[in-house]
Amino acid sequence: MKQRRSREEVIHDMLYAIQQKGGKIKPTHLLYKANLSHDALQRYLEDLIKAGLVTEEKVKGGRKNFVLQESGYHFLEQYKKFKEFSDAFGI
Amino acid sequence: MQPMMCPDWFMGFGLAFEVIFFLVTLGIALTGYQAYKFLHKEELKFHSIGFSLLALSYLALIISSVSFIAYHMHGVVSVVAIHAHAFLFLAGIMVLLFSYLHIKDNATRGLLLLLTLAVIAIFNRPTSVIQDFTFYLLTAAMIGFIVFQLAKQCACKHKNTTTLVLVGFALLFVGQITLAFATHTHTLFVVSTIINLAGFASIAASRLMVK
Numbered sequence: 182m183k184q185r186r187s188r189e190e191v192i193h194d195m196l197y198a199i200q201q202k203g204g205k206i207k208p209t210h211l212l213y214k215a216n217l218s219h220d221a222l223q224r225y226l227e228d229l230i231k232a233g234l235v236t237e238e239k240v241k242g243g244r245k246n247f248v249l250q251e252s253g254y255h256f257l258e259q260y261k262k263f264k265e266f267s268d269a270f271g272i
Numbered sequence: 273m274q275p276m277m278c279p280d281w282f283m284g285f286g287l288a289f290e291v292i293f294f295l296v297t298l299g300i301a302l303t304g305y306q307a308y309k310f311l312h313k314e315e316l317k318f319h320s321i322g323f324s325l326l327a328l329s330y331l332a333l334i335i336s337s338v339s340f341i342a343y344h345m346h347g348v349v350s351v352v353a354i355h356a357h358a359f360l361f362l363a364g365i366m367v368l369l370f371s372y373l374h375i376k377d378n379a380t381r382g383l384l385l386l387l388t389l390a391v392i393a394i395f396n397r398p399t400s401v402i403q404d405f406t407f408y409l410l411t412a413a414m415i416g417f418i419v420f421q422l423a424k425q426c427a428c429k430h431k432n433t434t435t436l437v438l439v440g441f442a443l444l445f446v447g448q449i450t451l452a453f454a455t456h457t458h459t460l461f462v463v464s465t466i467i468n469l470a471g472f473a474s475i476a477a478s479r480l481m482v483k
Binding site for chain 1: 306310311312315316319424426429431478482483
């Protein structure tokens with residue numbers, strides 16, 4: 182059975198999903214790509230916006246996108262580096 | 273312990289290698305700590321503590337070697353430093369094992385640490401050949417277990433960095449086994465130190481590959 186994702190893994194999956202979409206993503210796409218429930222997505226997005234990793238961008242028709250910020254890209258780089266380190270030592 | 277086995281012509285090289293071992297283990301410990309702060313994985317915390325203890329053990333060995341070279345004899349400083357090296361090295365390897373064995377319970381960790389150090393204390397008679405032999409064989413067995421865990425990871429992940437770490441620890445395992453038989457053989461001591469150097473070089477290379 183697959184282990185439950187840690188908080189950092191979920192944040193990574195969300196930011197990675199946005200990065201893969203060119204730095205900008207619709208909420209529904211993020212929900213599916215990050216494999217989260219609606220409530221969980223809302224909770225994490227609040228934290229990501231508060232931390233400055235992501236911002237909300239309003240578009241035409243009352244819709245919105247989530248945009249990856251510089252600090253979000255930095256988080257992804259750091260995550261990749263430390264994950265590789267952890268994997269290298271079999272941890 | 274070790275200065276007795278080291279030939280005179282190798283003293284300088286041995287000291288240089290000990291400095292390298294100290295720097296490599298310290299570098300891994302610091303990166304492990306940074307990784308722990310970022311990823312919040314408990315295994316990384318013990319990994320960092322383990323390598324920190326190994327770094328301190330090599331620092332103790334450097335102090336012992338410098339003292340021996342300076343005074344051409346085993347003074348109090350040298351003897352205390354050697355025993356500190358043994359204690360810290362064993363503790364470091366045991367703490368590393370906590371992360372690989374996924375031991376979550378503090379009581380179990382404490383008991384394992386106590387038992388391991390008790391084994392060394394029991395065989396800790398100054399003139400006993402078996403003292404060195406037991407220490408190196410015990411640490412080799414523990415490193416061997418880490419090698420086994422890493423081999424399993426390597427089989428699953430197929431990453432160059434994991435392979436380098438596996439090779440590194442495998443060389444350290446061979447190095448410790450060789451040291452166990454190097455009590456009165458200068459050649460084996462030199463060979464084991466070079467093997468350990470290759471091991472730490474491999475581990476350092478894996479760290480450098482992680483960008």
